[in-house]
Amino acid sequence: MKNRTHFGFKEVDVNEKQSHVKGVFSSVAENYDVMNDAMSMGMHRIWKKILIELSGIENNDKVLDIASGTGDIAKLISREYPSTEVFMTDINMEMLGEGRDRSINESFDKNCHFCQLNGEALPFSDKTFDVITIGFGLRNFTNKEAGIAEMNRCLKDDGRLLILEFSKPKNKTFSKIYDWYSFNVLPKLGSILANDSDSYQYLAESIRMHPDQESLKEMVISSGFNSCRFYNLFNGIVAIHVANKN
Numbered sequence: 001m002k003n004r005t006h007f008g009f010k011e012v013d014v015n016e017k018q019s020h021v022k023g024v025f026s027s028v029a030e031n032y033d034v035m036n037d038a039m040s041m042g043m044h045r046i047w048k049k050i051l052i053e054l055s056g057i058e059n060n061d062k063v064l065d066i067a068s069g070t071g072d073i074a075k076l077i078s079r080e081y082p083s084t085e086v087f088m089t090d091i092n093m094e095m096l097g098e099g100r101d102r103s104i105n106e107s108f109d110k111n112c113h114f115c116q117l118n119g120e121a122l123p124f125s126d127k128t129f130d131v132i133t134i135g136f137g138l139r140n141f142t143n144k145e146a147g148i149a150e151m152n153r154c155l156k157d158d159g160r161l162l163i164l165e166f167s168k169p170k171n172k173t174f175s176k177i178y179d180w181y182s183f184n185v186l187p188k189l190g191s192i193l194a195n196d197s198d199s200y201q202y203l204a205e206s207i208r209m210h211p212d213q214e215s216l217k218e219m220v221i222s223s224g225f226n227s228c229r230f231y232n233l234f235n236g237i238v239a240i241h242v243a244n245k246n
């Protein structure tokens with residue numbers, strides 16, 4: 001693996017990216033939910049519901065949610081499928097702590113396990129899970145291919161991976177407006193609502209550095225999945241990739 005990678009538009013040593021990412025999410029953890037609603041005008045809630053609809057999760061499934069953060073996706077799964085076993089996981093203790101507290105306060109902790117882990121090196125045996133989900137987390141990985149291969153390893157033979165992530169808008173005019181919004185409005189919103197413009201500048205930059213729909217699909221296949229299809233949401237600002245292990 002090469003020694004340099006990107007952290008937003010900056011080049012950093014591969015061994016340092018994780019600590020930069022940790023800095024961002026430790027800084028935003030407390031205000032993450034408010035900022036998410038403000039930035040996406042509440043649309044992230046709809047995108048996450050669509051992810052669950054596409055997941056094909058059934059009661060009694062074992063589901064791993066990677067990069068759970070404050071637990072939106074784990075909450076939807078836990079509420080809709082109360083007989084599933086849901087693993088709410090994140091590398092960052094502050095984010096996971098917010099998620100775990102919320103699950104207790106909002107009573108969706110009964111079928112949840114909580115694990116602090118790195119999605120690039122999963123501490124589970126081969127073929128453990130029926131479904132793995134990851135929402136807005138993959139973008140932050142140092143080695144995305146390694147992470148996706150790990151997800152493949154931990155899925156049962158008929159398992160599915162769902163990746164919800166920012167992607168590339170299809171329409172050129174829309175793309176220009178989105179760029180303007182990302183680099184002008186987002187950091188200001190971060191500054192006003194969370195006293196933190198740098199983290200939201202990183203958000204905008206990391207989205208631009210993330211593979212587009214087709215490239216991510218290829219990456220998923222080359223990391224071991226048999227098939228992968230994607231759904232564009234909001235003109236491709238966000239995409240959901242659904243991959244089958246076999």
Ligand SMILES: C[S@@+](CC[C@H](N)C(=O)[O-])C[C@H]1O[C@@H](n2cnc3c(N)ncnc32)[C@H](O)[C@@H]1O
Pocket residue numbers: 021025036066067068069070071072073089090091092095096117118119120134135136137140141142
């Ligand atoms: C933008 S938040 C997404 C949270 C939640 N899934 C959602 O959609 O609202 C990204 C999360 O990814 C986590 N993360 C970043 N790198 C990770 C890694 N290598 N393994 C696991 N989690 C990671 C961060 O700590 C952060 O909580």
